[in-house]
Amino acid sequence: MRRVTYYLSGIxxxxxxxxxxxxxxxxxxxxxxLQPKQRLRLxxxxxxxxxxxxxxxxxMFEQKYGVELDIMYTGTGKALEYGRRGDVDIITVHSKTRExxxxxDGYGVKRVPFAYNYxxxxxxxxxxxxxxxxxxxxxxxxxxxxxxxxxxxxxDDSGTHSKEKAIWQEIGYDYETVRNAGPWYIExxxxxxxxxxxxxxxxxxxxxxMGTYLTFKFRTDLEVVVDERVLELVPIVxxxxxxxxxxxxxxxxxxxxSPAKMEMANHLVDFLTSPEIQQLIGDYGTEDYGMxxxxxxxxxxxxxx
Amino acid sequence: MDAIWQGLIKALQLIxxxxxxxxxxxxxxxxISVTSTLLASLICLxxxxxxxxxxxxxxxxxxxxxxxxxxxxxxxVGLFVFVLFSRAGPLGGLNLLFTPTVMVIGQMLLITPxxxxxxxxxxxxxxxxxxDTARSLGATxxxxxxxxxKEARFAxxxxxxxxxxRAISEVGIALIVGGNIRGFTRVxxxxxxxxxxxxxxxxxxxxxxxLMFAALVVNILLNMQQQR
Numbered sequence: 377m378r379r380v381t382y383y384l385s386g387i388x389x390x391x392x393x394x395x396x397x398x399x400x401x402x403x404x405x406x407x408x409x410l411q412p413k414q415r416l417r418l419x420x421x422x423x424x425x426x427x428x429x430x431x432x433x434x435x436m437f438e439q440k441y442g443v444e445l446d447i448m449y450t451g452t453g454k455a456l457e458y459g460r461r462g463d464v465d466i467i468t469v470h471s472k473t474r475e476x477x478x479x480x481d482g483y484g485v486k487r488v489p490f491a492y493n494y495x496x497x498x499x500x501x502x503x504x505x506x507x508x509x510x511x512x513x514x515x516x517x518x519x520x521x522x523x524x525x526x527x528x529x530x531x532d533d534s535g536t537h538s539k540e541k542a543i544w545q546e547i548g549y550d551y552e553t554v555r556n557a558g559p560w561y562i563e564x565x566x567x568x569x570x571x572x573x574x575x576x577x578x579x580x581x582x583x584x585x586m587g588t589y590l591t592f593k594f595r596t597d598l599e600v601v602v603d604e605r606v607l608e609l610v611p612i613v614x615x616x617x618x619x620x621x622x623x624x625x626x627x628x629x630x631x632x633x634s635p636a637k638m639e640m641a642n643h644l645v646d647f648l649t650s651p652e653i654q655q656l657i658g659d660y661g662t663e664d665y666g667m668x669x670x671x672x673x674x675x676x677x678x679x680x681x
Numbered sequence: 682m683d684a685i686w687q688g689l690i691k692a693l694q695l696i697x698x699x700x701x702x703x704x705x706x707x708x709x710x711x712x713i714s715v716t717s718t719l720l721a722s723l724i725c726l727x728x729x730x731x732x733x734x735x736x737x738x739x740x741x742x743x744x745x746x747x748x749x750x751x752x753x754x755x756x757x758v759g760l761f762v763f764v765l766f767s768r769a770g771p772l773g774g775l776n777l778l779f780t781p782t783v784m785v786i787g788q789m790l791l792i793t794p795x796x797x798x799x800x801x802x803x804x805x806x807x808x809x810x811x812x813d814t815a816r817s818l819g820a821t822x823x824x825x826x827x828x829x830x831k832e833a834r835f836a837x838x839x840x841x842x843x844x845x846x847r848a849i850s851e852v853g854i855a856l857i858v859g860g861n862i863r864g865f866t867r868v869x870x871x872x873x874x875x876x877x878x879x880x881x882x883x884x885x886x887x888x889x890x891x892l893m894f895a896a897l898v899v900n901i902l903l904n905m906q907q908q909r
Contacts, residue, residue: 417779426879431863446779448860462768463778570878592880633768634776 415444416640417464421535422567424468424623425449427587427669429660433653441643451567453533459483462632466641468648470535470585470623472677473542482629485638489624490648491657491670492678495539497613498572498589499525499581507581512616513547519581520549520557526580530571531563535621540583543618576607585621587661587669594665622677623670649674691883692890703884707891710868713781714849715899717788721796721848722841724789729800730826744801750794755853762787762858779860784868787854792844799843803836804829838907845899849892869895 424430425447434445448458452469459467460483468490469475478484497515499507505525507515519527530537541551554561562580564571568588575582593607625645630638647653654672661669671678695703732740764770766778766786777783807829815825830837852870859866861875869888876885 444865446860446862446865448779448862460769462773567878569880573880 413444417446418466419448419455419458419464420468421452422449423585423588426569427591451532451534459628465633465637468625471538484626487624487626488645489622492622492673493586495619495621496611498609499612500579501610507612515613516543517547526560528562528575528580528582531565576609590665688883688886692887695887706872717785717848718845721789721792725796733804747794747798755851758791759854759857784859788848792847796844799840803833807832
C-alpha cells in the first residue's frame with residue numbers, strides 16, 4: 377500500500393512540475409519571475425498580419441507598456457466570434473456593419489477606426505472576362521452573366537468576404553444564388569495571402585485589400601528566389617466607392633472578457649491613434665512598394681466621396 | 682524544382698546556424714508534446730492495468746470504444762477543448778485558452794485512447810503462467826502489475842512512441858486552442874502551416890526536417906530504454 381502512495385505522490389509531483397514548466401514556457405515571460413508580465417490578447421484580421429504591420433508595431437507597444445501582446449490572426453468573422461465569447465480583450469477588424477452590430481449588441485465597448493485603404497479586384501493579365509475599366513458592381517455583374525473567367529472567393533466569413541457579399545447584394549443578387557451559380561465561383565475558405573496564391577495558380581479573379589496584394593505581389597525578401605512567388609495577377613478594377621476598406625480597433629466588453637485588461641486595451645487604442653504611430657502606419661511599406669499600404673486615419677470613419 | 686532546392690539549402694542553413702526562432706519553436710514543440718505524452722502515460726499505464734486485470738461488465742465495449750477513438754480527428758479534439766475552455770464555456774474561468782497548458786491538455790485527450798488501447802493489447806500478450814507464478818510466490822496485486830508491465834515493456838514502449846508521434850505531429854489542436862501566438866504557443870506544425878500559407882517555404886521546410894529529427898531522437902532514446 378505504501379508503494380502505491382509513493383507512486384501517486386510521485387505522479388502529483390511530476391504533474392505540478394510539468395504544468396508549471398508548460399505554463400511559462402515563453403522566454404520573455406520567464407525573464408522576470410518576480411513580476412510576471414501582463415498579457416493582452418488581440419485577435420486581428422489576416423490583412424494586418426500578412427502585411428507585417430502588426431509584427432512591426434508589436435515590439436514597440438510591448439516595450440512602451442511592459443506587456444506581452446498575444447496576437448491571433450484570423451478572419452474578421454472569427455475575430456468577432458472570439459470577442460463575443462470573451463476569449464480576447466481587443467480586436468482589429470475591417471467590416472463596419474458587422475462591427476457596429478457587435479458594439480450595439482453589447483459585446484464591444486467602443487469602435488475606433490485607425491486606418492484605411494482600398495479593396496481592388498485583381499485578375500490575370502489577359503483579363504479573359506474583360507473587366508478592366510468597369511466599376512466593381514459592373515465587373516461582378518459581368519462575371520456572373522458571361523461565365524467568362526473564374527472568381528476565387530475567400531469564403532471564410534472574413535471582412536473581405538463581407539465586402540464581396542455587399543457588392544453582390546448591391547447589384548441585386550442573393551448570395552446563395554451566387555454560390556451555386558456555377559463552377560466559375562470558387563470558395564477557398566482560406567486567408568487573403570493563400571487566396572491570392574490560389575487565384576494566381578488558377579488564373580482567376582479575386583477581391584483583395586491593397587496591403588496584402590502589394591506584399592504578396594512584390595516580396596522584398598532579397599535572400600531567396602523571388603520569381604517563384606510573384607503573383608501572376610494584376611489590378612483589374614481599382615475604383616469605386618464601395619471599395620473603401622476601414623480598419624478599426626474594438627475593445628471587447630470587459631464584462632465578457634477580463635475587467636483587468638480594460639486599461640491595457642485602452643492603452644492599445646491610444647497607441648494606435650497616437651500621432652507618432654499614425655505616422656509610422658502611414659509610412660509603413662512605402663519604401664518597399666513605392667506607395668502607401670495603409671492611410672492613417674485616427675478617430676472617425678473616413679468620408680466616402 | 683529550383684524552389685525546393687533553394688528551400689532545402691536555406692533550411693539547412695537555418696538549422697546549422699541555430700536560428701533562434703527555429704530553436705525556440707522546436708523547443709516549445711518538444712516540451713509540450715513530451716509533457717503531454719508523459720502525463721498521458723502516467724494516467725494510461727495504471728488505468729490499462731486496471732482494465733486488464735479486472736473483469737467487469739462492459740469491458741469489451743470499453744476496449745472497442747477506445748479503439749474507435751484512435752482515429753478521432755485532431756481538429757475535433759481541438760474544437761471540443763476550445764468549447765470547454767473558452768471563456769463562455771464551462772471551464773472558461775480557468776483562463777487557460779490560448780496557452781501552452783491547454784495545448785498539453787488537448788494532446789493528452791488526443792493520445793489517451795491510443796495509449797490506453799495499445800497498452801491493454803500489450804498486457805494481453807504476457808503469458809498467463811508468469812502472472813500465476815508471481816501470485817503463488819506471494820506477490821501483491823501492485824507487484825504483479827509492475828512485473829507484467831515490465832514483461833510487456835517492448836509493446837508498452839511502442840504504445841508510448843505511437844502516442845508521442847501523434848502528439849507532436851498534430852496541428853488541429855495547436856491552431857484551435859493554442860492560437861499560434863508567436864513566442865508563446867507557436868509550435869512546429871502550426872508554424873509550418875503559417876509559413877506555407879505565407880509562401881515562406883524555407884522556414885517551413887527547416888521546421889519539417891527538425892520535426893523528423895526530433896522524432897528520431899525520441900525514438901532512439903526510448904529504444905535504448907527498451908533494451909535495458
